[in-house]
Amino acid sequence: MLNEQLGVAANFAVHQTVANRRAAGADILDLSFGESLLPVHPSLVERLAQGSVDTDYGPIAGDGAARAAAAGYFARRGLPTDPDQIVFAPGSKPLLLAVVAAVDGDVMLPSPTWVSYAPQARLLGRAAFPVPTPSHCGGVPDPDALRLAVRAARARRGRPRLVVLTLPDNPSGTLAPPAVVRRVCEVALAEGLTVVSDEIYRDLAHDGAPPLLSPAEVIPERTVVVTGLSKSHGIGGWRIGLARFPRGRHGAALRAGVVAAASEIWSTLARPMQAVAELALSEPPEIRAHLAAAARLHGTVAAAVHEVITAAGARCLPPQGGFYLYPDLEGIRDVLADKGVTTAADLQDHLLDRHGIAVLGGHLFGDKPRALRVRIATSLLYGDTPKQRWQTLHAADPLSLPHVRKAVDRIGAAFRALSSPARCSAGGRLVETAERGA
Amino acid sequence: MLNEQLGVAANFAVHQTVANRRAAGADILDLSFGESLLPVHPSLVERLAQGSVDTDYGPIAGDGAARAAAAGYFARRGLPTDPDQIVFAPGSKPLLLAVVAAVDGDVMLPSPTWVSYAPQARLLGRAAFPVPTPSHCGGVPDPDALRLAVRAARARRGRPRLVVLTLPDNPSGTLAPPAVVRRVCEVALAEGLTVVSDEIYRDLAHDGAPPLLSPAEVIPERTVVVTGLSKSHGIGGWRIGLARFPRGRHGAALRAGVVAAASEIWSTLARPMQAVAELALSEPPEIRAHLAAAARLHGTVAAAVHEVITAAGARCLPPQGGFYLYPDLEGIRDVLADKGVTTAADLQDHLLDRHGIAVLGGHLFGDKPRALRVRIATSLLYGDTPKQRWQTLHAADPLSLPHVRKAVDRIGAAFRALSSPARCSAGGRLVETAERGA
Numbered sequence: 001m002l003n004e005q006l007g008v009a010a011n012f013a014v015h016q017t018v019a020n021r022r023a024a025g026a027d028i029l030d031l032s033f034g035e036s037l038l039p040v041h042p043s044l045v046e047r048l049a050q051g052s053v054d055t056d057y058g059p060i061a062g063d064g065a066a067r068a069a070a071a072g073y074f075a076r077r078g079l080p081t082d083p084d085q086i087v088f089a090p091g092s093k094p095l096l097l098a099v100v101a102a103v104d105g106d107v108m109l110p111s112p113t114w115v116s117y118a119p120q121a122r123l124l125g126r127a128a129f130p131v132p133t134p135s136h137c138g139g140v141p142d143p144d145a146l147r148l149a150v151r152a153a154r155a156r157r158g159r160p161r162l163v164v165l166t167l168p169d170n171p172s173g174t175l176a177p178p179a180v181v182r183r184v185c186e187v188a189l190a191e192g193l194t195v196v197s198d199e200i201y202r203d204l205a206h207d208g209a210p211p212l213l214s215p216a217e218v219i220p221e222r223t224v225v226v227t228g229l230s231k232s233h234g235i236g237g238w239r240i241g242l243a244r245f246p247r248g249r250h251g252a253a254l255r256a257g258v259v260a261a262a263s264e265i266w267s268t269l270a271r272p273m274q275a276v277a278e279l280a281l282s283e284p285p286e287i288r289a290h291l292a293a294a295a296r297l298h299g300t301v302a303a304a305v306h307e308v309i310t311a312a313g314a315r316c317l318p319p320q321g322g323f324y325l326y327p328d329l330e331g332i333r334d335v336l337a338d339k340g341v342t343t344a345a346d347l348q349d350h351l352l353d354r355h356g357i358a359v360l361g362g363h364l365f366g367d368k369p370r371a372l373r374v375r376i377a378t379s380l381l382y383g384d385t386p387k388q389r390w391q392t393l394h395a396a397d398p399l400s401l402p403h404v405r406k407a408v409d410r411i412g413a414a415f416r417a418l419s420s421p422a423r424c425s426a427g428g429r430l431v432e433t434a435e436r437g438a
Numbered sequence: 439m440l441n442e443q444l445g446v447a448a449n450f451a452v453h454q455t456v457a458n459r460r461a462a463g464a465d466i467l468d469l470s471f472g473e474s475l476l477p478v479h480p481s482l483v484e485r486l487a488q489g490s491v492d493t494d495y496g497p498i499a500g501d502g503a504a505r506a507a508a509a510g511y512f513a514r515r516g517l518p519t520d521p522d523q524i525v526f527a528p529g530s531k532p533l534l535l536a537v538v539a540a541v542d543g544d545v546m547l548p549s550p551t552w553v554s555y556a557p558q559a560r561l562l563g564r565a566a567f568p569v570p571t572p573s574h575c576g577g578v579p580d581p582d583a584l585r586l587a588v589r590a591a592r593a594r595r596g597r598p599r600l601v602v603l604t605l606p607d608n609p610s611g612t613l614a615p616p617a618v619v620r621r622v623c624e625v626a627l628a629e630g631l632t633v634v635s636d637e638i639y640r641d642l643a644h645d646g647a648p649p650l651l652s653p654a655e656v657i658p659e660r661t662v663v664v665t666g667l668s669k670s671h672g673i674g675g676w677r678i679g680l681a682r683f684p685r686g687r688h689g690a691a692l693r694a695g696v697v698a699a700a701s702e703i704w705s706t707l708a709r710p711m712q713a714v715a716e717l718a719l720s721e722p723p724e725i726r727a728h729l730a731a732a733a734r735l736h737g738t739v740a741a742a743v744h745e746v747i748t749a750a751g752a753r754c755l756p757p758q759g760g761f762y763l764y765p766d767l768e769g770i771r772d773v774l775a776d777k778g779v780t781t782a783a784d785l786q787d788h789l790l791d792r793h794g795i796a797v798l799g800g801h802l803f804g805d806k807p808r809a810l811r812v813r814i815a816t817s818l819l820y821g822d823t824p825k826q827r828w829q830t831l832h833a834a835d836p837l838s839l840p841h842v843r844k845a846v847d848r849i850g851a852a853f854r855a856l857s858s859p860a861r862c863s864a865g866g867r868l869v870e871t872a873e874r875g876a
Contacts, residue, residue, distance in 0.1 A: 002540060003539060004542070090704055090708065101561055123699065124561065257441055263450045265558070267529055267531060268675065270528065270708060
């Protein structure tokens with residue numbers, strides 16, 4: 001009598017496995033969970049306390065001051081915005097769900113893409129159709145493939161109405177080139193799709209990354225931008241998300257539908273968190289500097305991990321934003337096969353069991369199960385205590401800090417071990433030359 | 439292309455109407471919205487600030503300390519509980535939704551009942567089947583009617599798997615007698631239904647109210663209890679809800695499904711709010727006293743409103759918990775018909791337009807549209823400022839306070855006007871003898 005299709009989101013499930021193994025004494029390097037534990041700026045802590053005076057529900061979408069700050073935030077990113085285009089929620093997840101609820105139809109998703117888009121659609125009884133997404137597209141579907149997939153979905157009685165894009169992308173940590181964004185928007189418009197642009201990693205662009213072109217700049221009347229403060233401000237546990245809806249009739253109707261869904265699901269973002277959002281989104285200089293330091297650190301460490309894994313033989317695009325990498329080990333398939341690793345799930349298990357390194361297999365992002373790809377999250381490498389993470393954030397050269405260096409080296413050693421031929425141990429068991437980073 | 443079935447929850451919609459009319463200068467007495475603005479206890483404010491140190495996601499269900507406090511809370515109410523039976527969420531709404539998501543089937547609902555249960559089921563593509571609920575049942579369906587409705591639903595290819603009970607009830611403010619709870623639980627068990635017992639008003643039992651029998655005491659292995667701190671602690675805007683799942687295999691599987699839904703929808707209750715919940719649910723003496731004062735005030739004012747509306751000719755059961763009344767004006771149908779009022783919606787409009795009193799018509803709770811019933815919420819009568827509400831909470835005789843007295847009198851006058859025969863004004867327009875409480 002239970003809903004058998006419902007499982008815990010893959011990232012949370014592996015995160016729990018890590019916690020269990022650590023509790024049992026294992027030394028696990030957690031590269032599975034996209035959480036930033038960098039210190040929250042003290043002014044946001046202070047604002048949370050001040051925000052406790054608001055104990056009433058307030059408007060479903062969020063109060064005027066918080067929405068005005070959000071409008072300013074988007075305006076500074078080239079998207080002129082009225083506060084009435086904004087809706088807040090306890091995280092970006094409920095908003096992504098509510099947008100699907102507000103639309104009468106199905107969802108087109110890049111493949112691979114973030115773990116929760118498809119389960120959300122299924123929770124609401126909608127279909128999620130995958131669209132092949134070449135790695136050079138930065139997580140945005142190939143435009144021609146999108147058109148074909150929409151038509152194929154219609155031929156199967158699907159009713160595609162939304163396409164979700166992630167800029168910068170999770171799992172790949174890369175950013176879609178503007179030309180691809182433009183073309184995919186053209187297809188969306190021609191096929192009557194509304195674009196959901198998940199820009200939660202936008203403010204964590206790495207140094208030297210190309211500028212982000214938001215679909216909301218290309219087809220403003222058909223794009224909902226969803227974002228949140230979890231990743232950028234290191235406050236995943238405070239649950240603050242927001243969405244910007246298009247101007248015009250379609251946008252207003254869509255927003256009304258999301259507010260209606262909100263009224264039945266979460267009522268409103270907790271008022272003290274709205275006060276936090278108001279301050280963070282108004283971006284005073286000290287918050288801006290704090291955020292820039294976080295983005296720099298993520299970029300530096302992700303680049304270092306990119307260097308050691310590519311040196312060890314992985315193919316991997318250089319990360320451009322956020323804190324993810326998505327290496328492909330197709331080039332060493334034969335070597336891995338000798339170790340019994342022939343799928344992404346095998347690779348995930350092998351890295352955890354043999355090297356104590358937790359990652360997520362590409363299959364969890366909807367990638368082909370036999371593709372030898374895993375997602376690496378580098379955001380939990382900055383230290384085990386708040387003090388250590390504070391020092392890491394403010395270090396001139398974070399890679400020179402022993403705990404960061406050790407983690408990066410351990411990843412490099414594990415990837416070198418992956419690409420080393422298996423040899424027989426004395427007991428006849430296949431072993432790698434460098435197990436557990438030794 | 440939008441989901442046409444989706445509308446803003448009726449209580450929020452009317453609350454917004456009130457806000458709009460007030461902004462336009464109207465003097466509205468808001469009896470439409472079930473929000474307590476009574477002052478939050480200062481220790482909870484302090485705890486919120488302390489809780490800001492937790493910025494990580496933490497466990498989806500809530501951290502161990504908060505779940506242990508919740509277990510103690512239930513144990514003190516006759517429900518021995520392990521912390522692993524608890525799940526927290528940003529309000530009770532997401533939990534009610536997630537329980538439906540976790541079950542593979544449809545929902546049986548009392549009629550009338552709270553406005554959001556049915557829309558939540560529909561959001562997930564499930565059916566909600568109403569069960570006639572006589573007023574003496576305290577919001578719990580008549581057991582025989584439940585059995586018949588389950589079978590009728592099955593005959594229509596429905597798959598009833600849940601029944602929602604509200605104790606004490608919203609809209610009626612009454613408490614189901616233990617004998618009815620026992621019999622409805624027997625039917626639920628026999629028909630394979632899991633009971634969702636919404637006990638969010640439990641701690642606001644009025645003086646002299648009979649003890650509450652929770653379905654979790656009757657069929658512990660088949661009852662999920664859902665509650666929250668919004669109503670009892672006056673912190674609707676902080677969004678804190680929790681659920682207690684049954685022990686045993688069924689309970690564990692159901693809870694796992696809810697945690698899975700949580701992982702896709704809200705991730706976790708904001709960590710600082712978990713700290714608040716931990717303190718509130720551990721019920722130190724000062725919090726307990728504060729809560730008792732709130733319950734006493736709600737009981738006193740609801741009883742006073744009951745007195746004036748029944749004196750004016752309304753039939754209405756005495757309220758026993760929470761802050762609602764559900765008067766029935768069938769006895770003056772003819773008089774109301776002369777005023778053009780023949781449905782609950784008419785009555786709601788008439789009270790708002792002629793008397794500046796906002797209530798919710800019974801139709802919004804799924805009651806028969808022609809039944810002349812409205813729901814009155816008395817929780818917004820305690821003052822317009824935090825200071826005034828603090829004084830009201832601590833007054834020896836709140837009814838002697840001018841702002842409370844005036845509001846109660848205004849309600850009485852409006853109900854007397856309703857039952858007064860219409861007469862022709864000089865201009866020939868039908869008017870009431872006591873418009874706008876004059």
